[in-house]
Amino acid sequence: MNTFIPVILSGGAGTRLWPLSRQSHPKPFLTLPDGENLLQKSLRRAAAIPDVQEILTVTNRDYYFQTRDAYDAVDSREGHRQLRYLLEPTGRNTAPAIAAAAWELQESFGPDTILLVLPADQLVQDLPAFLAAVEKARELAQAGYLVTFGITPGWPETGYGYIEAGEVLMAEGSVLGHRVRRFVEKPDLARAQSFLDAGGYSWNSGMFCLRAGIFLEELANHQPALSRALGQVLSHGRRQDDYLELPQSFAQLPDISVDYAVMEPTQRAAVVAGDFGWSDIGSWSAFGGLLEADAQGNQVVGEVVLEDAQGCIVHSSERLAALLGVEDLVIIDTPDALLVARKDRDQEVKKIVAELKRRGHESHALHRTVHRPWGTYTVLEEGPRFKIKRILVKPGAALSLQMHHHRSEHWIVVSGTAKIVNGDEERLIRTNESTYIPAGTPHRLINPGVIDLVMIEVQSGEYLGEDDIVRFEDRYGRTPA
Amino acid sequence: MNTFIPVILSGGAGTRLWPLSRQSHPKPFLTLPDGENLLQKSLRRAAAIPDVQEILTVTNRDYYFQTRDAYDAVDSREGHRQLRYLLEPTGRNTAPAIAAAAWELQESFGPDTILLVLPADQLVQDLPAFLAAVEKARELAQAGYLVTFGITPGWPETGYGYIEAGEVLMAEGSVLGHRVRRFVEKPDLARAQSFLDAGGYSWNSGMFCLRAGIFLEELANHQPALSRALGQVLSHGRRQDDYLELPQSFAQLPDISVDYAVMEPTQRAAVVAGDFGWSDIGSWSAFGGLLEADAQGNQVVGEVVLEDAQGCIVHSSERLAALLGVEDLVIIDTPDALLVARKDRDQEVKKIVAELKRRGHESHALHRTVHRPWGTYTVLEEGPRFKIKRILVKPGAALSLQMHHHRSEHWIVVSGTAKIVNGDEERLIRTNESTYIPAGTPHRLINPGVIDLVMIEVQSGEYLGEDDIVRFEDRYGRTPA
Numbered sequence: 001m002n003t004f005i006p007v008i009l010s011g012g013a014g015t016r017l018w019p020l021s022r023q024s025h026p027k028p029f030l031t032l033p034d035g036e037n038l039l040q041k042s043l044r045r046a047a048a049i050p051d052v053q054e055i056l057t058v059t060n061r062d063y064y065f066q067t068r069d070a071y072d073a074v075d076s077r078e079g080h081r082q083l084r085y086l087l088e089p090t091g092r093n094t095a096p097a098i099a100a101a102a103w104e105l106q107e108s109f110g111p112d113t114i115l116l117v118l119p120a121d122q123l124v125q126d127l128p129a130f131l132a133a134v135e136k137a138r139e140l141a142q143a144g145y146l147v148t149f150g151i152t153p154g155w156p157e158t159g160y161g162y163i164e165a166g167e168v169l170m171a172e173g174s175v176l177g178h179r180v181r182r183f184v185e186k187p188d189l190a191r192a193q194s195f196l197d198a199g200g201y202s203w204n205s206g207m208f209c210l211r212a213g214i215f216l217e218e219l220a221n222h223q224p225a226l227s228r229a230l231g232q233v234l235s236h237g238r239r240q241d242d243y244l245e246l247p248q249s250f251a252q253l254p255d256i257s258v259d260y261a262v263m264e265p266t267q268r269a270a271v272v273a274g275d276f277g278w279s280d281i282g283s284w285s286a287f288g289g290l291l292e293a294d295a296q297g298n299q300v301v302g303e304v305v306l307e308d309a310q311g312c313i314v315h316s317s318e319r320l321a322a323l324l325g326v327e328d329l330v331i332i333d334t335p336d337a338l339l340v341a342r343k344d345r346d347q348e349v350k351k352i353v354a355e356l357k358r359r360g361h362e363s364h365a366l367h368r369t370v371h372r373p374w375g376t377y378t379v380l381e382e383g384p385r386f387k388i389k390r391i392l393v394k395p396g397a398a399l400s401l402q403m404h405h406h407r408s409e410h411w412i413v414v415s416g417t418a419k420i421v422n423g424d425e426e427r428l429i430r431t432n433e434s435t436y437i438p439a440g441t442p443h444r445l446i447n448p449g450v451i452d453l454v455m456i457e458v459q460s461g462e463y464l465g466e467d468d469i470v471r472f473e474d475r476y477g478r479t480p481a
Numbered sequence: 482m483n484t485f486i487p488v489i490l491s492g493g494a495g496t497r498l499w500p501l502s503r504q505s506h507p508k509p510f511l512t513l514p515d516g517e518n519l520l521q522k523s524l525r526r527a528a529a530i531p532d533v534q535e536i537l538t539v540t541n542r543d544y545y546f547q548t549r550d551a552y553d554a555v556d557s558r559e560g561h562r563q564l565r566y567l568l569e570p571t572g573r574n575t576a577p578a579i580a581a582a583a584w585e586l587q588e589s590f591g592p593d594t595i596l597l598v599l600p601a602d603q604l605v606q607d608l609p610a611f612l613a614a615v616e617k618a619r620e621l622a623q624a625g626y627l628v629t630f631g632i633t634p635g636w637p638e639t640g641y642g643y644i645e646a647g648e649v650l651m652a653e654g655s656v657l658g659h660r661v662r663r664f665v666e667k668p669d670l671a672r673a674q675s676f677l678d679a680g681g682y683s684w685n686s687g688m689f690c691l692r693a694g695i696f697l698e699e700l701a702n703h704q705p706a707l708s709r710a711l712g713q714v715l716s717h718g719r720r721q722d723d724y725l726e727l728p729q730s731f732a733q734l735p736d737i738s739v740d741y742a743v744m745e746p747t748q749r750a751a752v753v754a755g756d757f758g759w760s761d762i763g764s765w766s767a768f769g770g771l772l773e774a775d776a777q778g779n780q781v782v783g784e785v786v787l788e789d790a791q792g793c794i795v796h797s798s799e800r801l802a803a804l805l806g807v808e809d810l811v812i813i814d815t816p817d818a819l820l821v822a823r824k825d826r827d828q829e830v831k832k833i834v835a836e837l838k839r840r841g842h843e844s845h846a847l848h849r850t851v852h853r854p855w856g857t858y859t860v861l862e863e864g865p866r867f868k869i870k871r872i873l874v875k876p877g878a879a880l881s882l883q884m885h886h887h888r889s890e891h892w893i894v895v896s897g898t899a900k901i902v903n904g905d906e907e908r909l910i911r912t913n914e915s916t917y918i919p920a921g922t923p924h925r926l927i928n929p930g931v932i933d934l935v936m937i938e939v940q941s942g943e944y945l946g947e948d949d950i951v952r953f954e955d956r957y958g959r960t961p962a
Contacts, residue, residue, distance in 0.1 A: 019803075303842075305833055305836050305837065305840075307829065307832050307833055307836065308826075316819065319816075319817055319818060319819055320817060320818040320819065320837075320842060320844050321818075321819045321821070322500075322818065322819065322820050322821070322822075322833045322836075322837075323821050323822070324820070324821070324822035324823065324826055324827075324829055324830060324832070324833060325822060325823035325825075325826035325829065326810065326821055326822065326823050329807065329821065331819075331821055333819055335800075336800055336801065337800060337801040337802075337803065338797065338800055338801065338802045338803065338812075338814055338819065339803050339805070340802070340803070340804050340805070340807055340810065340812055340821060341803075341804070341805035341806060341807065342805065342806035342807050344806075345789075345805055345806035346805075348788065348805055348806065349805065351788050351805070352786055352788055352803045352805060355786050355788065356786065356801075356803075359786075361784075361801060363801050380861045380862050380869065381861050381871060383895065383896075383935070384896070385895065385896065385912075386895035386896070386935075386937075388861065388869070388937060390862060408913060410891075410893050410915050412891045412939045412941075414864065414866065414867035414939065414941060415864075415865070415866065415867070431866075431941070432889060432941040432942075434891050434915065434917065436915065454864070454867075456867075456869060456937075456939050458893045458895065458915075458937050460893075460895060460912070460913040461913075
């Protein structure tokens with residue numbers, strides 16, 4: 001059998017799930033009520049397919065460490081598979097991403113390699129049905145089809161594209177799928193309803209199964225310019241450890257979808273029915289659907305007091321929320337931003353994000369907790385001439401050897417052990433011990449232990465911006481060339 | 482002219498203004514949109530009356546320091562008047578409070594002293610009209626009447642008691658007020674409407690003007706038991722500095738209102754019209770009324786994004802709030818609790834507070850920032866075995882000399898200068914310096930400077946409760962006897 005490689009496409013800001021999903025922490029990283037995020041669920045889904053030895057993830061290079069951290073938590077449960085990454089300098093829609101994946105895997109395993117493309121911001125709730133559908137798609141891909149997965153519409157959704165099925169495709173007396181008659185872009189409500197009434201239409205899920213060589217051939221036929229440019233770009237990638245970092249020129253490739261670039265023009269498109277409890281969690285209502293409702297239809301995460309509230313979705317993990325006499329609201333509370341929206345308008349949350357962007361408010365992009373290769377930091381408080389952070393360093397991780405011109409730092413270890421380089425001195429600081437780093441002193445923070453190191457940092461100085469940092473040495477490649 | 486003393490009655494939890502108003506920080510301390518709180522406004526109102534040399538405040542002893550701090554900010558603008566306090570061990574309704582004030586002022590200035598009783602949780606927007614009404618009330622009190630202030634009803638409110646006016650009281654050809662025909666307890670809507678239709682009814686504001694001796698006489702006539710018990714209780718008060726602290730036995734006095742105890746049975750009741758822009762800020766709607774509305778009728782404090790929102794009241798001073806497609810909501814955000822309520826149900830906020838009390842949730846009573854005689858502390862973060870506080874010490878103030886059995890403390894000064902006693906050592910710590918207090922070491926923190934001292938305290942230990950404190954010496958009388 002041909003080599004079979006799941007390709008997880010991870011990206012997209014998910015602005016409709018603000019304020020939990022933000023540019024620095026997009027939808028694939030959104031923790032679901034069961035404690036796992038969509039990216040981890042995608043990995044587990046991919047790993048559950050038989051004969052999968054390796055999984056490729058295409059993501060932005062800014063999310064590389066955060067993605068590895070997320071996978072690490074899953075891998076320990078699911079057994080190790082080879083993980084490989086394609087890192088984009090900037091998101092470039094699905095055609096360049098899938099083409100790059102096909103090119104990379106053709107290089108490694110030959111043109112007959114079959115790719116299963118899985119967007120990381122989707123949820124599949126019926127795993128056996130998913131595996132059965134993948135099996136059918138695999139057979140069709142083997143036979144040379146470019147296979148999409150079509151979701152049987154539950155309602156006349158206007159937020160998805162539709163696929164009209166054509167001639168049935170069988171093998172050994174059983175239906176595998178259908179040829180695609182045509183793709184339809186997001187319809188209006190009347191048209192969507194007519195598709196439901198007519199039958200034979202399904203939602204375009206964005207999942208694909210295809211042979212690398214055939215996909216690249218079709219790309220060359222229908223998008224010759226993109227195809228040629230891609231070869232150029234990929235030959236300049238920087239290969240290191242488990243990833244191929246695509247060069248800055250990747251950002252010049254056309255920003256087009258795989259549907260538009262290949263699936264619509266090709267004669268080889270097929271569709272397999274994907275009735276496996278699919279959802280793209282495209283709104284807070286969809287998120288609420290993952291939560292059990294109480295007798296009044298309220299779906300709640302966190303400590304909430306409900307006084308005559310009905311049909312509300314509440315996510316408030318760090319603060320008490322009290323509702324009185326309200327109905328059909330979405331209330332999402334985060335440490336630095338609160339959303340209160342009418343439930344049936346939740347598709348418009350992106351308008352809020354656009355307005356925040358216009359105002360230059362950092363909550364459109366950043367969370368108060370910021371992920372770094374070595375762990376996280378959370379700003380607890382800022383004031384004139386001081387800033388307080390909680391810093392978490394993963395076991396074995398280290399911050400860069402660095403220096404600040406304008407601020408000094410007090411460090412107090414509240415959990416774990418820190419190895420500190422402070423000027424010429426190097427020493428261990430244990431729980432409940434502290435040290436002081438004067439401005440202008442090169443210093444480094446390392447967690448030499450096997451449990452998380454948690455530290456409180458109190459910064460003091462006339463300028464406390466994150467850009468007052470001189471990095472001398474960094475194991476995550478963040479020193480200037 | 483008789484001595485004239487404004488008496489500010491400060492107390493009451495103001496549960497309808499949760500989560501901003503709480504037991505530890507009740508309605509009189511609520512900061513209004515103009516930056517001043519109701520208590521400060523009450524003081525300024527009292528101080529604006531001609532010939533006022535002294536002002537008495539009756540409050541709970543827990544609010545003594547917080548009250549003085551609030552007044553200090555006003556005094557600097559308004560010129561100094563003698564301030565005196567009656568401190569209750571527990572709130573006991575208006576009859577015991579006003580009786581205690583009358584008794585105390587009769588002791589000091591004789592029975593002819595005129596008291597002007599002002600509840601501290603009310604707002605008066607037309608000061609000249611207020612002063613004119615007080616002048617009339619003063620004349621009537623002088624003549625022996627127990628005078629109430631009646632507010633001309635703007636609508637058939639069911640939340641207030643009503644006063645029916647009787648025979649007109651004149652002096653030198655002009656109307657001073659009326660005798661009171663009767664007091665009516667909170668009516669239902671139909672009855673309230675009938676009062677409006679009939680005319681001659683006003684809202685009972687809870688403000689009074691009366692002569693100490695006459696009030697105490699009437700109290701003895703109509704509440705002989707309370708009158709006798711009061712004398713007993715007051716003789717055991719502890720007089721110190723500028724206050725008389727009432728003994729614990731005060732809590733055994735009957736919990737009755739002055740209306741019920743004296744005003745209703747007496748033949749000396751009079752009412753003066755109080756058309757001076759009175760409000761008791763009894764709900765979030767009333768609070769919203771103090772804010773300018775935008776074109777969509779939204780009344781907002783803080784950084785708020787409004788996307789098609791109408792008629793909402795939003796108070797979010799520390800976090801961004803985004804509203805989408807909602808109308809007529811009250812949204813009040815605080816560091817540890819959020820309220821989202823339908824505006825026309827805002828009288829029911831007290832139900833939320835009752836539920837929190839039932840659950841034992843501390844947000845019904847405490848704010849994250851806690852007031853102490855020496856300043857404030859704010860818990861920034863709590864975790865296993867650590868707690869981080871921001872501590873603000875007022876100029877010249879000092880914490881008690883204390884010791885903890887189970888926790889050590891790191892102190893970092895971020896603003897101002899600290900004088901620190903740490904075991905046998907005493908030294909100054911300046912901005913950006915730190916010190917360490919091991920568990921079991923007696924220590925003390927003093928602000929010797931003239932600006933606020935702001936410190937970050939990182940506590941570490943196996944038990945971090947506020948009750949792990951041994952006080953050796955305290956200038957605020959908090960050491961065990």
